[in-house]
Amino acid sequence: MHRKDALAALSALANETRLDLVRALVRAGGEGLAAGEIARRLSVSASRLSFHLSALEQAGLIVSRREARHVIYSVEARRFAALFAYLFDDCCCADPAFRPPRGDATPAPEPLTRAPER
Template identity: 45%
Template sequence: MESITAINRLSALAQTNRLAVFRLLVKAGKSGMAAGEIARTLAIAPNTLSAQLNILSHAGLVTSVREGRSILYAADFQSMGDLLVYLVEDCCNGNPDICVPIAEATKCLQGCP
């Protein structure tokens, strides 16, 4: 991953509502959530949510798919995993046991429901 991609993804998460949306979508899993449900759950105005989802999508952290009249949004687990790997790829300095919890946590990214 290039530094600019990591910076864009981190910047997208560096705002209260966007971080809350992303964490909610991570919790929802690969099936994601409809925009209206996200707005109701987080008490975010629909127009504000639309802007937040656009920023997350532009950063590659969120995917969307139209299902009937709704748009379902989901966290992009591969992109999230790539960012985490980038952040810790030079970790440990000869002490691999330090990174074990991170490696274990990212295993879910390949097999989340």
């Protein structure tokens, strides 16, 4: 991964709604989620969701596919792997101190549901 690609990906993730969106898609796995389902889970309007989906798609972090009348979004796992590798190998010089903890030391993720936007 090149530096400009890493910066674009990190910039796209530096937003509460987009981070929640990615978390929802990761949990959905390879099947992904329809845009309407994402909007419902995150309590965001269709127009705001479209804005956030576009930012993540432009950064290469998510992909979309059409199934009948629905657009299904899923995480581009290889792009995330490349981003993590870039951060660990390039930025952190592969220092083992920066490896994530494993096992019971990993905190439980926060719930995905949020209060509706006003």
